[in-house]
Amino acid sequence: MLFRLLATLPAAALAVLLAADPASAQQGPDYTPYREGLFLRYLNAVPGEIDGVPRIGLSLGGRTLRAEIDSGSTGIVVAAEFVPGFEQFPSQGPAKLTYTSSGRVMLGQWVVMPVTLSGREGASVTTAPLPVLVVTEVQCLDTARSCAPTTSPRNIAMVGVGFAREGDRQSQSTPDKNPLLNVAGGEGPRRQGYVLTREGVHVGLTAANTRGVFRYLKLERNADGTDWKPTPACISLNGATPPACGSVLVDTGVSAMFMTVPPGQAAGAQRTLAPGTLAPGTQVAVSVGAGEAAFPLYSFAVGDGSPMAPxxxxxxxSDRAAFVNTSYHLLNGFDVLFDGEGGYVGFRPK
Structure with a gap:
């Protein structure tokens, strides 16, 4: 019944519900000891709704690029044309990163260098030296949606700030390659993490930028201890029970939602003549967390044009674990926090 109720609520009403009912939320960390935080406004930020993949300034090798900030991948990825003489920098060897949403496979070298990220108003942060994927070739998966292979890649500039991405053809994309978790400098203790909003990103977690009604979830560690596990989540289509459970990815790098559910959940929702799509009006409800820590996040109807709808x-x-990639549209309803040190995610309703 809870999923049926959520599916009938408009986005604004659902956000109010989540803010008013924190009973199942986990206790978040105390960020009062930390003051090293900076807001980087997206270069393409507009008042109101986020309506495109956010862009951020990326400076390396003496040149500033207009790069995409992508929470669906981990690691900075740039075409070799932007890093002349990259062979002279220290290298960690051959590099490979696959963007499964498009099917593009980036090949090159992990070159170690500091980088600077900047926002529209000139604010900037600089990292400690970290591996950057300098792309010398692009290959394509057989199932690629949008890909052109080339041995002369151009115009590639991505700032991957996601976590728990190693299992999605990004085995080399570990936290040491995440620029927002490797910020250098400052005069006091820093909590390495960030808050994504629809207009920009807060780099470094502080008492000031984490004010408000955040709903926190404590993540589990991977078995090898190198990263945190994905955010647990459940999906229900047209109020079907029980929901299909697996994980959720808040991905600022795409406008569309990518969803995996078992046949029983898809029954009656999938278009018969267009496999791989949902019928207009299909109610989609997403909850996050597991067990007593779970809580409903948001819902929408396919094609309803609501701000959080992809x-x-x-x-x-598929019978594999359920999965949902929300797209950047979720930021129209929530600010999304990731604490890379403590292993927390948080959702703050607008």
């Missing part, structure tokens, strides 16, 4: 839904029907 531009499209790519559906995969």
């Amino acid at each position: 531009s499209a839904v790519h559906l995969r029907v």
Whole structure:
């Protein structure tokens, strides 16, 4: 019944519900000892709704690029044309990163260098030296949606700030390559983490930028201890029970939602003549967390044009664990926190 109720609520009403009912939320960390935080406004920020993949300034090798900030991948990825003489920098060897949403496979070298990230108003942060993927070739998966192979890559500039991405064809994309978790400098203790909003990103977690009604979830560590596990989540289509459970990814790098659910959950929701799509009006409800820590996050109807609804839904029907990639549209309803040191995610309703 809870999923049926949520599916009938508009986005604004649902956000109010979440803010008013923190009973199942976990206790978040105390950020009062930390003051090293800076807000980087997206270069393409507009008042109101986020309506495109956010961009941020990326400076390396003496040149500033207009790069995409992508929470669906981990690591800075740039075409070799932007790093002349990269062979002279220290290297960690051959590099490979696959963007499964598009099917592009980036090949090159992990070159170690400091980088600077900047926002529209000139604020900037500089990292400690970290591996950057300098791309010398692009290959394509057989199932690629948007990809052109080349041995002369151009115009590639991505700042990957996601976590728990190693299992999605990004085995080399470990936290040491995440620029927002490796910020250097400052005069006091720093909590390495960030808050994504629809207009920019807070780099470094402080008492000031974590004010408000955040709903926190404590993540589990990977078995090898190198990273945190993905955010647990459940999905229900048209109020079907029980929901399909797995994980959720808040991905600022895409406008469309990517969803995997089992056949029983997709029954009656998938278009018969267009496999891989959901029928207009299909109610989608997403909850996050597991067990007593779980709480409903948001819902929408396919094609309803609401601010948090994705531009499209790519559906995969499989008995594998359920998965949902929200797209950047979720930031129209929530600020999203990631604490890379403590292993917390948080959702703050607008």
